[in-house]
Amino acid sequence: GAVVSQHPSRVICKSGTSVKIECRSLDFQATTMFWYRQFPKKSLMLMATSNEGSKATYEQGVEKDKFLINHASLTLSTLTVTSAHPEDSSFYICSAKRGGWAAFFGQGTRLTVV
């Protein structure tokens, strides 16, 4: 099957610091990865589409300077939450397409900003 690994699974950081979340496709190459944000008991909200070797495409309302995305290789995309604030606390999830239609998800990262 297609395995997507996300790290870390949980992170607590102080307000004003930056946090990096990694998303790796373990057994396939992913030219496109997606980053979602999910609030408690809510659905997944697409933040951005990450393409290997090019700039990410952000959804309307998502601050690109706040949420930095880097897709450096076919198996790794990173999301950096810069100058994090308590309102950035959320569950962040990445997904990757294996060259087909279905997207496979990482296990998510619970970010808490204190």
Add this chain to the structure above:
Amino acid sequence: GESVGLHLPTLSVQEGDNSIINCAYSNSASDYFIWYKQESGKGPQFIIDIRSNMDKRQGQRVTVLLNKTVKHLSLQIAATQPGDSAVYFCAENYGGSQGNLIFGKGTKLSVKP
């Protein structure tokens, strides 16, 4: 706003019964649909998918039905088990294989032993 929604936010069933989770979508150009299962604190898990040129697809204990006339999608789970308890999301894709997935609101399925 969201183009995919769910009729029932919560569903409670008895173990062994069949479950039906419904989803309405509004984008007639969507070409692919997926059902995901999400357990608390975890990422969504792929269950089953269906292309827009099909109206039914079966997996192990699950069946997805697509009615393009009324833009309706359903997930049927046979002989529901306690391990099926989770939130279920439908997602629609438009833009081909490189398109984005847009998620519906989710239905929480609770299975009573």
